[in-house]
Amino acid sequence: MMNVSTPEAACADMLKLVADPTRLYILRLLSAGPKVVKEINAGLAIGQNLLSHHLKTLKESGFLLSERRGKSIAYRLAPGIYDKRRDALELGCCKLTFAR
Template sequence: MMNSASKQIDCSQRLKVLADETRLAVLKLLMNGPKHVREIKAVLGLEQSLLSHHLQVLRQAKFVIAQRDGKAVLYHLASEVEVTTGNALNLGCCVLLFN
């Protein structure tokens, strides 16, 4: 069982991951449904290596899940991240609202 202090640490660590604008942009894209890496790359205009780094950080923080789709990789939001009405993500510890 997780105590209140453990939850706060977990929340602060998750928010540190989201302090990066690129990672926020990836989550915002995935709010509309799963995307292949090439789709994310095309929208954000990032180099492959930089995008891979950000996706790895998001995977480790359990924000996204990678799924093999033939030769491509399909990314989608993890089940712990709930898309709410009003263009927001419920992270469990807080809600992020996107404009």
């Protein structure tokens, strides 16, 4: 059985987070820049509570930062998460490159 504190286990946890299609969509969308919740949900059309769950999960995992903009909350990728030159997410253990 694998020790949960190994680098491999940490990497697997990061990969599990981005394996969800909704979370991967959010990360891809935010690679273009910050968006408010309404803009994020425009392409998803899911319930607000489900979107909030995914945003909270990504934020708690260190992928996202948020800031209040009036009555809205805007989300953006945390520094170091996205490599614009390579169009890739930096997961620490590996890079996830988006196909164009």
